[in-house]
Amino acid sequence: MAEEASGEKTEKPTPKKREDIRKKGEVAKSKELSSVVVLFSGLFAMGIYGSFMLSKVQEITKSLLSNPTITDLTIHGVMEFSRHLIISFVVILAPLLAAVFAGAVLSNIAQVGFMVSGELIKPKFSKLNPFKGLKRLVSMQSVMELFKSMVKLIIVGATAYLTITHEMDNVSMLGELELVSIFHYIFATFYNIFLKCSIAMLVLVVIDYAYQRWEFEKRIKMSKQEIKDEYKKTEGDPQVKSRIRAIQMEMARKRMMQDVPKADVIITNPTHFAVAIKYNGLEMNAPKVIAKGAGEIAARIKSLAADHNIPVVENKELARNLYKLVEIGREIPADLYQAVAGVLAYIYKLKGNYNR
Incomplete structure (x- = not known):
């Protein structure tokens, strides 16, 4: 019927x-x-x-x-x-x-x-x-x-x-x-x-x-x-488009996870958010977010950090701001320079590379 x-x-x-x-x-x-x-x-x-x-x-x-x-x-x-x-x-x-x-x-x-x-x-x-x-x-x-x-x-x-x-x-x-x-x-x-x-x-x-x-x-x-x-025909099958978006997101997530071992530090919320920060003074004008996630993805980022001995720093407000304001692959905004610089300085000091 x-x-x-x-x-x-x-x-x-x-x-x-x-x-x-x-x-x-x-x-x-x-x-x-x-x-x-x-x-x-x-x-x-x-x-x-x-x-x-x-x-x-x-x-x-x-x-x-x-x-x-x-x-x-x-x-x-x-x-x-x-x-x-x-x-x-x-x-x-x-x-x-x-x-x-x-x-x-x-x-x-x-x-x-x-x-x-x-x-x-x-x-x-x-x-x-x-x-x-x-x-x-x-x-x-x-x-x-x-x-x-x-x-x-x-x-x-x-x-x-x-x-x-x-x-x-x-x-x-x-x-x-x-x-x-x-x-x-x-x-x-x-x-x-x-x-x-x-x-x-x-x-x-x-x-x-x-x-x-x-x-x-x-x-x-x-x-x-x-x-x-x-x-x-005009807009595309919604199910197919949804499947394509899911595949694209999964591929982007995999590429992001591959960059986590390159991070200098992981800033966490500690349970909700995790943001991976990378900084190279010779190539970058400011520290860059190379990976971020919430919930299960945040847990996977922290797990990779533990496997590769990457320091994890808990800073609830900074982690939340970095997650909401900075896209992956982008440099952090000027108003977050001081907070991120403080975290990096702390990490370099722990590694004995403060003067690098």
Whole structure:
């Protein structure tokens, strides 16, 4: 039961998990929002530049019908004429295309920020698996896409039907209008239909975006075991790290114990602390702590001192200060010079080396 519980994806994704899936191009994004923004951008551009674009198209059409400019009927002449004609139409449509492009880019940036990833366009043979394909067809995502398609069809169909029904009286009068007026009316009617559809689609966009966020967060949830595995990969296995630290401490302790026989004196607490002091006036500026320990290690230091005939001096306060303030391999601080010098002088006197 514990293994099953640990395998359930109930935990929020870690920042690293979010970053990894973002690198793969997987983000919470509503396609409907992008579609509606693109549609609004196009309608906005048409609302501002529509009359200008229509007048330019009329000018080109009149020019083509009333005064044909193609005189060279060779392939080169036809190609040149077509090139000028295409460039003219591209220039006319440039504001509309620019608005649509800007809307598409900004709508995506607003949802997911600036992101560049090539993971989604890489070929994956797993996508060719028919069983996975069937699974995707009956997934909740497919059901949601079907629901959105049906809603969009209903919105567009109902909006177009109601708008055209409302315009039926005007449609019957189109026969009395000039061709230009008919085009203006058709353009205005289609513009009205698209605008109403876009406004109605906003409701679908809100629902779809909320669903995409919910589905994405649900999909990227992690199990407790996954979080533990991720922590082990990033921070290292706590047990392994603890074992490594223990080995490192043991190796350092062994090196320290090897230096104890080199000490001039062992200063003790007498039972709690033991600090080994070494001093060589030719190599050192001040006495140095070459080993120290508390409890069992202190006892081992004193045992080694006894085996190598190293003097042991009891000085509770000095031993405690040296143990707490001075790291192994460091020279003693200036405020402890006098106390340590007194101990060394006493030891040298006992050895008959006071004048050394």
